[in-house]
Amino acid sequence: MVFYFTSDVVAPPVTLFMGNDKHENEDLIKWGWPEDVWFHVDKVSSAHVYLRLAPAQTIDDIPNSVLDDACQLVKANSIMGNKMNDIDIVYTMWSNLKKTAGMEVGQVAFHKDKDVRKVRIIKRINEIVNRLNKTKREAFPDLRLERETRDRLEREDKKKLVREKRDKEKEEEKQRKEEAELRSYATLMKKENMTTNQDGNDSDDFM
Template identity: 55%
Template sequence: MGCKLNNVDIVYTMWSNLKKTGDMAVGQVGFKNNKAVKKMRIEKKCNEIINRLNKTKVVDDQIDYRAEREARDDRERKKDKERAKTQREKEKAEREKLEKERQEKSYDSVFSHAQMTTNQDGYDSDDFM
């Protein structure tokens, strides 16, 4: 009925000025500040403007929210795995570095049995005269 009428009031206001309470009917809204409301009366409707406005409407009822959520979760899991992998590699490199430093400071390799020689059966000649 409203799209066929002439002399229609158009109301312009910011969305933050809209007031909706639970006791209002479906589709009914109020205004928090009536001074922020601008009303214009349209004497005769112009179909070419209405047609241009209707072409700009985007109705997308075929949104698959579950698939979008699963795709987002997959991306987040991959990022988490990458972060965990780099963290593990960093910790492994740090452990290897500490182990190498510990080996370098250790005296275990100094006293290896393969390199030791005995001095018990040595030549003990005191032939200095």
């Protein structure tokens, strides 16, 4: 089971989501998208909350209001973190999550610590948490199918771009050849390059 929340602090609204338990967290880790940003309370057990960025967006493009929503949601879904003030929330791109065979279910590390961001949360803001909880919905998505569908569509888009680029290059090459032929024809038709009977090139003049 995956819980989905709608953050309407931006337009269009964005979706935050998290697993029901460590087993769902494991599936979210395995079948995450390159566009996913992962959030967790630093050094304390908590839910794994995700934000899915739009294509071409980066982690630097997350609005502060959305960042606040994600961090408050993580804090509220941490047994210890929810009771604490002045805690840090860490977040990074899904692709930076590292999973090894010896790790427990739902446990992760990072490929590059320098790519992990950190934000300090002073206290729980009930207004934000209550607003998000009102949008909460449960679903049982096929995470593998969603990821495979996403990858297939990406491959198709790349193939389309390659075809369009190839077709454009062919059309440009065709235009270049046509322009070269026109320039060549125009040169031949210049007066100085044309001959007349007066030039001694009369084909009926026999010796």
